[in-house]
Structure formats: structure tokens, C-alpha cells
Amino acid sequence: MTHAEEIAANIRRVRENIARACAKCGRSPEEITLVGASKMNDADACRAAIAAGIDALGENRVQEMTEKLAQNAYDGAPLHFIGHLQRNKVNKVVGTAALIESVGSPELLRDIARRAQTLGIVQDILLEVNIGAEEAKSGFLPEALEDGAHEALTLPSVRVRGLMTIPPADAAREENIRFFQKVFGLYVDINQKLFHNSFEYLSMGMSGDYEDAICEGATMVRVGTAIFGARHYA
Numbered sequence: 001m002t003h004a005e006e007i008a009a010n011i012r013r014v015r016e017n018i019a020r021a022c023a024k025c026g027r028s029p030e031e032i033t034l035v036g037a038s039k040m041n042d043a044d045a046c047r048a049a050i051a052a053g054i055d056a057l058g059e060n061r062v063q064e065m066t067e068k069l070a071q072n073a074y075d076g077a078p079l080h081f082i083g084h085l086q087r088n089k090v091n092k093v094v095g096t097a098a099l100i101e102s103v104g105s106p107e108l109l110r111d112i113a114r115r116a117q118t119l120g121i122v123q124d125i126l127l128e129v130n131i132g133a134e135e136a137k138s139g140f141l142p143e144a145l146e147d148g149a150h151e152a153l154t155l156p157s158v159r160v161r162g163l164m165t166i167p168p169a170d171a172a173r174e175e176n177i178r179f180f181q182k183v184f185g186l187y188v189d190i191n192q193k194l195f196h197n198s199f200e201y202l203s204m205g206m207s208g209d210y211e212d213a214i215c216e217g218a219t220m221v222r223v224g225t226a227i228f229g230a231r232h233y234a
């Protein structure tokens with residue numbers, strides 16, 4: 001099989017798993033947006049995923065995204081930014097990414113809003129929740145999320161479409177599920193309290209846990225390895 005054929009077969013398998021998870025917990029697969037996390041995969045791999053019907057592609061490094069954009073890697077699918085966004089790179093992402101999933105601080109939120117205002121656009125974003133309160137990770141702490149959401153509502157050039165989270169990598173399965181449940185609780189609460197239930201995206205779940213995330217309420221999963229194969233770090 002060529003790499004493109006492998007990617008297509010993997011996407012079919014992931015879709016089947018999504019359908020099975022949905023059946024198990026009484027949901028519909030149409031509710032789930034499948035984002036291919038394409039970091040460290042080249043433009044051809046991105047194009048293969050798009051040809052195989054991926055819903056969106058997500059990048060987590062600005063430089064890699066910019067290089068692959070120049071090669072038209074994402075033509076035909078929405079591009080999401082899913083990684084840690086340094087404030088000095090905001091200008092390269094606002095207006096380029098259809099959805100910035102990883103807005104995890106008031107400062108970044110304001111920078112994104114300022115840039116979007118300059119461009120005369122409304123930037124769709126998700127607020128990232130640091131559900132494990134990890135020192136090394138970005139994202140709003142659960143107790144700071146509502147203030148962040150409040151502030152976003154005062155900024156007309158950003159539109160919050162929901163929440164995103166990455167639980168601690170070392171969590172055991174049961175603990176990981178509890179993190180998903182907590183974020184779902186925050187999602188429902190803030191959606192109702194501040195956003196008139198207009199949220200659409202709860203982005204949680206990666207290759208190892210997207211089925212669990214779906215059963216806990218995810219509407220968007222970000223899958224890398226299970227679609228593109230193992231990443232080879234130099």
C-alpha cells in the first residue's frame with residue numbers, strides 16, 4: 001500500500017471506531033468532527049487525508065503550517081491551529097486558521113482579537129482548558145475559564161465556538177475519563193450561562209482515547225498517529 005492508501009484505510013477505520021463508540025453511548029456519528037492532527041506529516045499526507053474525507057486538519061507549529069500552506073497542503077479542508085501559540089506568531093495564524101483551538105490565556109485571547117480586528121474579521125476560537133492544572137501546559141485553569149469566557153464576550157472580533165482540552169498524558173484510563181467528564185461539565189455550564197447554548201465544539205480525544213472522549217461528550221476529536229502512522233522525531 002502507498003502511504004496515501006494507508007491514510008485512507010486508517011481514516012475509514014477511525015470512522016468505524018467513531019461510529020461504534022457513538023452507537024455504544026447513544027450518539028450519532030454526524031455529531032463528530034474528525035480533525036487529522038498532521039504535524040510532522042508532509043503536504044502529500046495532508047492531501048491524502050483530505051481526499052479520503054477528513055473533516056479538517058490541525059497543525060500545532062506555526063512554521064510547519066506556513067511551509068505546508070505554501071505547498072497548498074490544506075486545499076479542500078478547513079485548517080485548525082491546535083498547538084501552543086506564541087504571542088509573537090499570532091499574526092501568522094489569525095485569519096489563516098478557520099479555528100484556533102488552543103486559546104489558553106487572556107493575553108493570547110486579546111492578541112488574537114486585536115489582530116482579527118485589524119484584519120476586519122471575526123476569528124473562530126476554542127478556549128483551551130488545562131484540566132489537569134499542569135504547570136508545563138497552557139490553557140485556562142478550570143477556575144479561570146469563566147473569566148476568560150466573559151472577556152471573550154467583550155471582544156467582537158473573536159467568536160468562541162466551544163472548548164478544547166488535552167488531559168495529562170500520564171493519566172490512567174479511568175482518571176482520563178474523569179478529566180473528560182469535568183471538561184464536559186464546564187462546557188455545558190458555560191455554554192448555558194454565557195453563550196445561549198450556541199457552542200458547537202467540544203474538542204477532546206486523540207488516537208489513544210477518542211472513543212472514550214466521544215462517550216463523554218466530545219463533538220470534535222484530534223487524531224494524528226491513528227491516521228498518519230507514528231511520528232518520527234529526529
Ligand SMILES: *Cc1c(COP(=O)(O)O)cnc(C)c1O
Nearest residue numbers: 037060082206207222223224225
Ligand atoms: C499531535 C496532537 C494530537 C494527536 O495526537 P495523536 O496521539 O497522535 O493522535 C492531538 N492534539 C494535539 C494538540 C496535538 O498536538
